[in-house]
Amino acid sequence: MNNSIALKSILNKEIQRFMRIWIQTLVPPAITISLYFVIFGSLIGSRIGEMGGFDYMSFIVPGLIMMSVITNSYSNVASSFFSAKWQRNVEEMLVAPVPNWVIVAGYVGGGMARGILVGLIVTLVSMFFVDIQIHNVWIIIATVGLTSAVFALGGLINAIFAGSFDDISIIPTFILTPLTYLGGVFYSINLLPEFWQGVSKVNPIVYMVNAFRYGFLGVSDVSITTAFIVIGLFITVLFTIAMTLISKGIGLRS
Amino acid sequence: MHKALAISALEKTYKGGFQALKGIDLTVEQGDFFALLGPNGAGKSTTIGVITSLVNKTAGKVKVFGFDIDTDLEKAKSFIGLVPQEFNFNQFEPLMNILVNQAGYYGVEKKIAIQRAEKYLKQLELWDKRHDAARMLSGGMKRRLMIARALMHEPQMLILDEPTAGVDIEVRRAMWDFLRELNKQGITIILTTHYLEEAEMLCRNIAIIDQGKIVENTDMKSLLAQLDSETFVFDLPTNSKTVQLSEFTYRLVDDHTLEVDVNKLQSLNQIFVQLSQQGIEVLSMRNKSNRLEALFVNLINKGGKNTGAITNE
Numbered sequence: 001m002n003n004s005i006a007l008k009s010i011l012n013k014e015i016q017r018f019m020r021i022w023i024q025t026l027v028p029p030a031i032t033i034s035l036y037f038v039i040f041g042s043l044i045g046s047r048i049g050e051m052g053g054f055d056y057m058s059f060i061v062p063g064l065i066m067m068s069v070i071t072n073s074y075s076n077v078a079s080s081f082f083s084a085k086w087q088r089n090v091e092e093m094l095v096a097p098v099p100n101w102v103i104v105a106g107y108v109g110g111g112m113a114r115g116i117l118v119g120l121i122v123t124l125v126s127m128f129f130v131d132i133q134i135h136n137v138w139i140i141i142a143t144v145g146l147t148s149a150v151f152a153l154g155g156l157i158n159a160i161f162a163g164s165f166d167d168i169s170i171i172p173t174f175i176l177t178p179l180t181y182l183g184g185v186f187y188s189i190n191l192l193p194e195f196w197q198g199v200s201k202v203n204p205i206v207y208m209v210n211a212f213r214y215g216f217l218g219v220s221d222v223s224i225t226t227a228f229i230v231i232g233l234f235i236t237v238l239f240t241i242a243m244t245l246i247s248k249g250i251g252l253r254s
Numbered sequence: 255m256h257k258a259l260a261i262s263a264l265e266k267t268y269k270g271g272f273q274a275l276k277g278i279d280l281t282v283e284q285g286d287f288f289a290l291l292g293p294n295g296a297g298k299s300t301t302i303g304v305i306t307s308l309v310n311k312t313a314g315k316v317k318v319f320g321f322d323i324d325t326d327l328e329k330a331k332s333f334i335g336l337v338p339q340e341f342n343f344n345q346f347e348p349l350m351n352i353l354v355n356q357a358g359y360y361g362v363e364k365k366i367a368i369q370r371a372e373k374y375l376k377q378l379e380l381w382d383k384r385h386d387a388a389r390m391l392s393g394g395m396k397r398r399l400m401i402a403r404a405l406m407h408e409p410q411m412l413i414l415d416e417p418t419a420g421v422d423i424e425v426r427r428a429m430w431d432f433l434r435e436l437n438k439q440g441i442t443i444i445l446t447t448h449y450l451e452e453a454e455m456l457c458r459n460i461a462i463i464d465q466g467k468i469v470e471n472t473d474m475k476s477l478l479a480q481l482d483s484e485t486f487v488f489d490l491p492t493n494s495k496t497v498q499l500s501e502f503t504y505r506l507v508d509d510h511t512l513e514v515d516v517n518k519l520q521s522l523n524q525i526f527v528q529l530s531q532q533g534i535e536v537l538s539m540r541n542k543s544n545r546l547e548a549l550f551v552n553l554i555n556k557g558g559k560n561t562g563a564i565t566n567e
Contacts, residue, residue, distance in 0.1 A: 009358025096359035
């Protein structure tokens with residue numbers, strides 16, 4: 001059995017899915033990000049002044065791009081996999097000799113593809129508002145790739161457990177959004193009192209946003225090595241959980 | 255030569271404690287056209303679910319072409335094509351994508367998959383719809399799409415769970431011809447159906463399952479040979495109320511329709527002779543009911559089960 005063909009098939013299917021509904025998947029992040037730039041960047045940002053040694057607009061760009069990547073890679077897999085469960089077309093893969101790791105990699109790859117594509121679109125939009133500088137392109141690529149993998153895996157696990165469409169919006173609404181907003185997208189955590197800085201460092205999104213910002217601006221509130229270790233740990237743990245759930249057939253097999 | 259399917263002591267107890275399968279033993283030879291019959295809730299779909307790994311078994315062994323699903327699951331899966339009872343494709347995806355992707359899950363190259371998709375879509379009269387989203391198809395077309403999808407990796411064994419449910423007679427008969435042709439090509443076919451006529455017309459061997467147990471497993475001829483009697487319907491000229499038959503159990507349904515029960519020792523000639531002696535002409539004659547249905551009802555009733563869910567069309 002040629003696993004690469006199976007993997008390619010799942011990836012193709014996933015990419016075709018979000019491209020087919022591009023008005024729902026690719027356009028909204030561009031509009032949302034434009035509003036952020038207008039409101040937080042131009043209107044409010046100009047009164048804030050500098051943040052971390054950069055003008056506010058330049059400071060928030062990496063965080064806003066990362067926020068779009070996180071949201072889209074998560075929601076892509078969560079909605080696609082849950083929809084496959086709901087319509088039962090997930091059975092197409094379950095009855096076929098597709099190894100579990102291929103199913104996980106296919107869906108996560110689809111989520112990463114959407115996250116990265118949306119990240120690119122948002123980057124292009126942000127170029128209308130600010131001159132983007134790049135400090136280290138490899139750190140940018142590595143951070144965006146690995147972060148989208150973390151949240152695609154999270155979306156997959158969410159979809160495996162979900163019993164209704166409501167269940168795939170609970171985690172983004174009550175966990176993901178607060179963590180993202182408190183993850184140093186709009187401010188440097190160094191501005192916070194020491195206690196809240198400590199609390200912020202429990203939030204994994206802080207490491208992702210800061211590593212990404214380092215790639216653009218060369219500044220970060222946390223160590224880049226620590227950031228990559230945290231991201232790597234999350235990928236390992238979430239991949240193991242996703243594999244275990246699919247192997248046991250949780251939410252998939254009676 | 256390995257059996258196409260060998261099931262032994264198969265048990266399945268669901269989370270709530272319901273025991274759907276209570277130790278099933280079943281074998282299907284390669285090249286067979288096999289019927290698995292039973293009333294609703296008897297365990298047919300659970301059995302198919304276990305074979306295709308959609309249901310986790312509680313105990314027992316399942317081998318597909320000699321490959322144990324516990325140790326060689328992926329190999330075993332590669333032999334099976336499944337046509338499930340419920341529609342289970344992405345309703346928003348075009349037919350061509352559904353088929354090509356499905357072939358991909360089995361490692362079939364895209365170029366070959368496109369050729370096969372064309373072949374099966376044409377054979378099943380869906381070619382014109384190849385770019386349409388699946389939700390645009392009629393019920394019968396959706397069933398045919400699921401058959402095409404199950405064939406994309408050219409399986410050795412095709413399992414069809416109620417493939418003609420809700421399909422009109424014309425389409426159903428076309429599907430029967432298609433399945434017969436597949437079987438002629440050497441594909442083992444396992445079929446569950448509520449239409450007993452379907453099983454009788456298509457299948458060589460049969461197992462009847464009830465309350466999670468196999469109550470009969472034999473070849474169709476032997477099963478039908480167990481019939482003690484059959485009912486024939488005679489269409490007579492109007493006003494044949496005076497008809498009388500000795501040594502036969504009979505009913506005059508109306509003034510031109512006669513039903514006669516004929517047992518194994520009796521001859522139809524005796525009926526014709528008696529009617530002829532009374533000056534009554536027979537306009538036409540037919541077998542009243544599906545013969546398999548009578549047997550089925552007998553077998554299931556032995557277990558004290560209501561068979562209201564089974565129909566004969």
